[in-house]
Amino acid sequence: MYDDEAYLSKLETASWIYICFQPAPSCLSLYTLWFPWDKKTNYQYTLWALAKATGRLPLPAVGFDTFPRFLDACPFCSKLQANLEHILMRCVHSSRERSSLRAPRESWHSFAVFIFGGSFMPDDEYGLDPRIIFVADCTLQTAAKIELSRIEGEDAI
Numbered sequence: 001m002y003d004d005e006a007y008l009s010k011l012e013t014a015s016w017i018y019i020c021f022q023p024a025p026s027c028l029s030l031y032t033l034w035f036p037w038d039k040k041t042n043y044q045y046t047l048w049a050l051a052k053a054t055g056r057l058p059l060p061a062v063g064f065d066t067f068p069r070f071l072d073a074c075p076f077c078s079k080l081q082a083n084l085e086h087i088l089m090r091c092v093h094s095s096r097e098r099s100s101l102r103a104p105r106e107s108w109h110s111f112a113v114f115i116f117g118g119s120f121m122p123d124d125e126y127g128l129d130p131r132i133i134f135v136a137d138c139t140l141q142t143a144a145k146i147e148l149s150r151i152e153g154e155d156a157i
């Protein structure tokens with residue numbers, strides 16, 4: 001049974017970004033389980049949700065066998081110890097797409113709340129939320145450029 005008090009008591013010491021802006025696990029809506037996703041939309045949402053839940057670049061979902069908190073170096077600008085914050089918010093590589101989102105840039109926390117807060121559903125008229133597409137695109141572009149071991153004999157999710 002979900003224990004709200006126990007969950008909230010861990011907020012202070014948790015290192016996952018997930019804790020920062022999800023007041024409860026239910027914020028990843030169960031409604032998403034029954035939505036009639038197409039394959040691409042489902043995949044993009046999976047990448048976004050995994051990044052949201054862990055605060056890491058969702059490399060296992062794109063065929064890697066590692067799930068590092070930091071890349072040794074950013075494949076686009078060579079910044080050392082590049083993490084999800086760098087790839088999504090700071091790297092020059094994603095600046096054009098990031099600008100079009102009009103995300104707040106005062107802090108990683110405000111940026112992350114904007115990108116990951118809530119539970120976005122596809123819209124029949126406009127499609128998937130551009131914030132989800134942004135995270136998915138950044139993940140796929142980064143994965144295409146980095147040299148890490150891949151899962152042998154298995155396809156990505």
Ligand SMILES: [Zn+2]
Nearest residue numbers: 074076077091
């Ligand atoms: Zn970079």
